[in-house]
Amino acid sequence: MNKQLVHIKGTKAGLVLRLDDQCAYAELVEELERKVLEGGIDGKVDVQLHLGNRYLQSAQQDELISIVQGPGNMHVSKVHSDVITIEESNEKVLSEQSETYIGIVRSGQIVKTVGDIVVIGDVNPNGRIEAGGSIYVLGNLRGIAHAGVNGNKEAIVVASHFEPTHVLIDDQIEVMSNEQTIVKENAEQLFAYLNRDGIISYERVQEVRKIRPLLSTIKGGS
Amino acid sequence: MGVAIVITSGKGGVGKTTTTANLGTALALQGKKVCLVDTDIGLRNLDLVLGLDNRIIYDLVDVVEGRCKIHQALVKDKRVDEKLFLLPAAQTTDKNAVNPEQMKSLVEELKREYDYVLIDCPAGIEQGYKNAVAGADRAIVVTTPEISAVRDADRIIGLLEQEEMEPPKLIINRIRKDLMNNGDALDINEITTHLSIDLLGIVVDSEDVISSSNKGEPIVMDPNSKASLGYRNIARRILGESVPLMSIEDSSKGMFKKLISIFSK
Numbered sequence: 001m002n003k004q005l006v007h008i009k010g011t012k013a014g015l016v017l018r019l020d021d022q023c024a025y026a027e028l029v030e031e032l033e034r035k036v037l038e039g040g041i042d043g044k045v046d047v048q049l050h051l052g053n054r055y056l057q058s059a060q061q062d063e064l065i066s067i068v069q070g071p072g073n074m075h076v077s078k079v080h081s082d083v084i085t086i087e088e089s090n091e092k093v094l095s096e097q098s099e100t101y102i103g104i105v106r107s108g109q110i111v112k113t114v115g116d117i118v119v120i121g122d123v124n125p126n127g128r129i130e131a132g133g134s135i136y137v138l139g140n141l142r143g144i145a146h147a148g149v150n151g152n153k154e155a156i157v158v159a160s161h162f163e164p165t166h167v168l169i170d171d172q173i174e175v176m177s178n179e180q181t182i183v184k185e186n187a188e189q190l191f192a193y194l195n196r197d198g199i200i201s202y203e204r205v206q207e208v209r210k211i212r213p214l215l216s217t218i219k220g221g222s
Numbered sequence: 223m224g225v226a227i228v229i230t231s232g233k234g235g236v237g238k239t240t241t242t243a244n245l246g247t248a249l250a251l252q253g254k255k256v257c258l259v260d261t262d263i264g265l266r267n268l269d270l271v272l273g274l275d276n277r278i279i280y281d282l283v284d285v286v287e288g289r290c291k292i293h294q295a296l297v298k299d300k301r302v303d304e305k306l307f308l309l310p311a312a313q314t315t316d317k318n319a320v321n322p323e324q325m326k327s328l329v330e331e332l333k334r335e336y337d338y339v340l341i342d343c344p345a346g347i348e349q350g351y352k353n354a355v356a357g358a359d360r361a362i363v364v365t366t367p368e369i370s371a372v373r374d375a376d377r378i379i380g381l382l383e384q385e386e387m388e389p390p391k392l393i394i395n396r397i398r399k400d401l402m403n404n405g406d407a408l409d410i411n412e413i414t415t416h417l418s419i420d421l422l423g424i425v426v427d428s429e430d431v432i433s434s435s436n437k438g439e440p441i442v443m444d445p446n447s448k449a450s451l452g453y454r455n456i457a458r459r460i461l462g463e464s465v466p467l468m469s470i471e472d473s474s475k476g477m478f479k480k481l482i483s484i485f486s487k
Contacts, residue, residue, distance in 0.1 A: 107374075
């Protein structure tokens with residue numbers, strides 16, 4: 001064996017292990033185990049694994065991580081691969097897509113999306129919207145809105161008329177019967193978000209740009 | 223070829239059966255051939271409201287199961303000559319005795335002979351509702367100015383919008399002007415914007431409706447009642463006329479009181 005399968009590179013943030021993507025997986029595991037045991041590292045160090053064009057199943061990924069973390073002084077912060085499966089790619093596209101629903105979400109109806117949703121119409125009491133991303137209602141929101149269903153804490157709920165019975169973001173739930181003063185005083189053009197303490201809060205839509213600037217997909221505006 | 227209209231509401235007790243009986247009679251009085259179908263199997267009432275209960279021989283389930291011909295089961299209303307017929311529901315079985323396909327072909331058959339087939343839907347969204355909606359071309363949703371009735375109407379409109387038929391139309395029944403004026407009941411505008419479907423008409427609450435139902439004579443037979451006017455206006459709108467929405471203000475004030483109210487302004 002003359003070719004090195006594991007390259008170790010030091011950076012400011014820690015070590016980068018660049019793993020060869022042409023050799024067999026078993027060979028890679030063998031060499032990685034050897035390299036890790038060579039040691040020579042003092043104190044704790046942060047490690048990133050770069051896989052190149054190799055696709056790893058999650059069990060394999062766990063195996064590599066446990067090998068590296070085995071001696072105890074290395075911690076894997078990130079596993080980076082240049083390839084993903086078609087399935088993962090599709091999921092990613094869907095979760096970043098915005099869908100449009102035109103009509104009225106009536107009592108008993110549930111509208112679900114993987115990514116964001118724009119509702120042009122009303123959400124009536126007992127109507128429910130569930131989105132992986134954010135919810136934007138151009139109309140009256142009087143039902144139930146659940147944004148960030150799969151754990152997206154950055155998701156927000158926006159409505160021209162904001163009068164929902166329940167607002168949910170990620171796993172937080174707010175029953176609007178104990179209404180917040182801002183909602184009580186003026187239900188027009190509000191949005192809900194999770195604040196730093198993980199509690200649902202409300203603001204005027206104009207404040208989105210300060211609270212969630214990263215939701216913007218277009219920069220500039222000249 | 224006629225039109226089949228289902229009259230539904232979701233919630234019980236808002237006046238589906240009364241509305242069916244009165245619209246049917248009003249359309250027949252306008253010279254149309256009308257057949258009313260009661261799909262509330264097991265809890266039939268439409269025959270009572272029309273005063274035809276003692277003339278029933280066969281019923282809807284008999285027709286569907288082939289025990290009689292369709293015309294043998296139809297009960298003729300003699301007050302409106304040769305124009306108004308009723309296909310009564312069975313009283314001995316339940317909603318599962320009929321399935322949507324059977325209802326569809328039954329209504330198709332009736333549509334060939336009648337201008338209007340009005341289907342009285344049972345309360346709820348289960349089998350009975352599915353049967354009633356199966357053969358219909360159009361739907362009328364009845365509600366009252368109560369939050370519970372409006373909520374159920376919203377649900378039923380959501381279900382109707384998924385069927386292959388025209389968008390449903392709304393009737394607001396049992397309007398009480400005193401409650402609406404002082405804000406104790408939902409007002410007409412509030413209900414129509416909330417449900418956002420076309421308003422077909424309004425019917426004011428009146429004690430005459432109850433007494434006439436008990437007598438088995440639809441209120442539209444009485445030309446002096448305000449509720450009767452509401453139903454007749456709705457029937458004319460179904461026929462395609464444009465009739466302005468009647469005011470809910472009390473017009474039964476005497477001449478003298480009207481004069482006083484003019485001078486007291």
